[in-house]
Amino acid sequence: MKSVLFNMGYFLKEAYKTIRLNLLSNIFSFIGTVLILFIFALVITGWNVSNRLVLMLKEEAEISAYYEENLDEIDKDNLIGLIEEIDGVLEVNLVSQAEAYNRMENVLGNEAGILELFEENPFEEYIEIRIHLDETERVIDRIENIEGIEYVRDNREILNRIEGIVKTLNMAGYIVTAAVGITTIIIISHMIRQGIYENRFQINTLQLLGASNSFIGFPFLIAGLLMILCGGIIASVLTVIAINIGFGQLSGTIPFIPLPPKNELVKHVVVIIMTASIILGSGGSIFGLSSIKEDAER
Amino acid sequence: MIRIKGATLTYKDGTTALKDINLNIGAGELVYITGPSGSGKTSLLKLLMGVEYPSEGEVLVLGQKIAKEEKRRIRRLRRNIGPVFQDFRVIKGRTALENVMMGVRFLGFSPKKMKSESLNALEKVGLKHKYSSLVENLSWGECQRVAIARAIIRKPALILADEPTGNLDLDNAVSILELLSSLRDDKTSVLITTHATHLIDNQKDAVFIRINGGRITMEQGGRA
Ligand SMILES: Nc1ncnc2c1ncn2[C@@H]1O[C@H](COP(=O)(O)OP(=O)(O)OP(=O)(O)O)[C@@H](O)[C@H]1O
Ligand SMILES: [Mg+2]
Numbered sequence: 001m002k003s004v005l006f007n008m009g010y011f012l013k014e015a016y017k018t019i020r021l022n023l024l025s026n027i028f029s030f031i032g033t034v035l036i037l038f039i040f041a042l043v044i045t046g047w048n049v050s051n052r053l054v055l056m057l058k059e060e061a062e063i064s065a066y067y068e069e070n071l072d073e074i075d076k077d078n079l080i081g082l083i084e085e086i087d088g089v090l091e092v093n094l095v096s097q098a099e100a101y102n103r104m105e106n107v108l109g110n111e112a113g114i115l116e117l118f119e120e121n122p123f124e125e126y127i128e129i130r131i132h133l134d135e136t137e138r139v140i141d142r143i144e145n146i147e148g149i150e151y152v153r154d155n156r157e158i159l160n161r162i163e164g165i166v167k168t169l170n171m172a173g174y175i176v177t178a179a180v181g182i183t184t185i186i187i188i189s190h191m192i193r194q195g196i197y198e199n200r201f202q203i204n205t206l207q208l209l210g211a212s213n214s215f216i217g218f219p220f221l222i223a224g225l226l227m228i229l230c231g232g233i234i235a236s237v238l239t240v241i242a243i244n245i246g247f248g249q250l251s252g253t254i255p256f257i258p259l260p261p262k263n264e265l266v267k268h269v270v271v272i273i274m275t276a277s278i279i280l281g282s283g284g285s286i287f288g289l290s291s292i293k294e295d296a297e298r
Numbered sequence: 299m300i301r302i303k304g305a306t307l308t309y310k311d312g313t314t315a316l317k318d319i320n321l322n323i324g325a326g327e328l329v330y331i332t333g334p335s336g337s338g339k340t341s342l343l344k345l346l347m348g349v350e351y352p353s354e355g356e357v358l359v360l361g362q363k364i365a366k367e368e369k370r371r372i373r374r375l376r377r378n379i380g381p382v383f384q385d386f387r388v389i390k391g392r393t394a395l396e397n398v399m400m401g402v403r404f405l406g407f408s409p410k411k412m413k414s415e416s417l418n419a420l421e422k423v424g425l426k427h428k429y430s431s432l433v434e435n436l437s438w439g440e441c442q443r444v445a446i447a448r449a450i451i452r453k454p455a456l457i458l459a460d461e462p463t464g465n466l467d468l469d470n471a472v473s474i475l476e477l478l479s480s481l482r483d484d485k486t487s488v489l490i491t492t493h494a495t496h497l498i499d500n501q502k503d504a505v506f507i508r509i510n511g512g513r514i515t516m517e518q519g520g521r522a
Contacts, residue, residue: 002406010403017391205387206400208347209448210376215404294369 003215014219015226018195029191030227033184037235038242040180041273045243047173048268052260054166061133063154064095064126065143079148080127086142088135093128097121133159180276185284188228192220192288203292217289224285225278232277236270243269299325299456299487300346305355307341307512315341317512318355323489323505325455328482330498331491333509339491340384342509343458346489347381348372360455377405380449382459386441388433394420394444395429401448419447422477424470438465446474450481457481457488463497471497479504 004011019026067079076094084092095103100123105112115122131139136156144152196203206216247262259265300323307316315338323329331339344350345357348364357364362375380401388397398416407415420426423443433441442465449457459478463471475490475497482488492498498506508516 003404006406006408006412007403009409201387202389205389206404207373208349208376208381208383208387209401210373210379211404212373 004218007215007218011219011222015223018199018220018223019227021198022191022194025194026191026227029187030231032187033228033231034234034238036180036183036187037231037273037277038238040176040276041235041239041269042242043173043176044269044272045239045246045265047169048260048265050166050169054162057159057162061136061155061159062128062130063136063140063143063152064128065152066124066126066150067148068150071148075148079146082146083127083129083143086139088132088139089129090132091130095126095128097123097125100124100126181280184228184280185287188224188281188284189288191227192224192285193291195220195223196288196291207294213289213292217292220289221282221285224288225281228277228281228284229274232274236273239269239273240266299323299327299360301356301358302345303356305345305352305357307338307345307350308353309350315512316345319514321507321514321517323487325487326482326484327487328479328501328504329487329489329507330501330504331489331507331509332493332495332498333491333515335493337509338512339509340460341512343381343460343489343491346456346458347376347379377452378455380452380454380457382442382445382449382457382462384460384464386445388441388444388448390434391432393430393432394425394436394440394447397433397444398447398451401451405452415451416447419451420444422450423447423474439467439470442466443470443474446478450477453486455486457486457490459488459490461491461493463492463494 065083067076071079080092080094083089098121101115101121104123105115108115129139129143136154140152140154143149203216207213243262243266247259250259300321302319302321305316305319306314308314319342331342333339341350345352345364346359348359348362348368351364351366360375360378362368362371364372389400392400395413395416398419399412402412402415417426417429420429423446425440425443425447428436428440433444436444442462446459446462449459457478462478463474466474471494475492475494478488478490479501490498498504503519505517505519507514
């Protein structure tokens, strides 16, 4: 322990020397690390955004119930009361014809002109019911059986499809994560192996003088960690820039997409990248260090 | 300090460099090992440092058995040995001072102590003025003295010097041999291999060992 503290300056100098020794090759390794970590960061960002989207869609799980035309106001009130009592129902609203028209106008945006082709409002009045997603089946069943309800429309199909897409995305995410992990470990450990190979005379001399392999390996560990931490920092900066650009573009073109708060997303991604850097850097270094041979050159 | 019983050293390629060696060296001895080129002097030192293991017989150094399964402990044993290699093994790209400090870096010296003791050691071998020179800019004899400084700075219990005067002029050779033999004290033994028999003839109190063809052909002297 004392040796480590007393020799910190030496270790850092040695680490710097190791990096300098194969400068060009190490620069390429470094660029590779940065790119890989950057891709990883983008995948995490995409993951975060899509998961949030699904969460929001799930929260918005709502069904529309249409009732028979001959009902009067009191009947409608009774109906709403009955629905509100069902377990799993969060909120019930009556959507008037005018409001239904307005909503569609909003959704269509620039294309809203086509609505003017209708002579009178083509939309029906309906009851909008926000429900608990997990209760969908049961709630729909109950509502369908209430007297006066003509039919129920739900968005289960859309939700299912989105979940399918998210599953595929998750799968791709896992694969990319695994690829990133393996590649980074290979790059870092190779870098260290090369450094150890180039320094074999010195390493062997230190062994002959009685230095432990941990003492001998420490500078290489520092070199590996230094490389990947710098790589992580640069990748993080690139990611922040990419997120800023992405947010600008998205909110311009698709305004209603529910993006997570930018600062939170950035913090989340940067923490993950730096943590991954430290873990992968240590892993790669330790792999690389295993190439220190016992009394290699006797 | 050193006990060798019936040790044989056979290299991987089948060369038998040492045959049935028996040797006992106590604490505080000065030992000169002579013998023609290729007789096995370096091989004997390699055995004592645990760089090679005896293929037969037993080798004990400072109480440590030399055997493959003792690797870790042999590594620690070496911290009590001051080795001067025949090919010096100084590290290029580093100054004389840095090379000497290499001998004690992992022994818990504070940076200040490490530096002052290294300069001391360089002074003893007459190289203090070259402390900041890169070793590749030093002459062979100077490199050899750096290697000697790196060995003695550790104040080891056993100094193993392989041809420490091989590249030195007469004056320097004499002073290096004087320096090394002066390191012998109650606790420190010094083993020196050399071709320079004319320089050691007058040494009193020393053990003289002659090796030929991997066998000890003569052993005489000692304090007893
Ligand atoms: N690593 C090795 N593998 C195979 N044979 C070796 C090895 N090292 C030394 N030898 C052989 O062992 C014998 C003894 O060699 P050693 O180096 O011990 O001699 P030496 O007495 O130190 O000679 P010199 O005075 O020239 O330094 C020689 O025949 C040499 O060729
Ligand atoms: Mg030799």
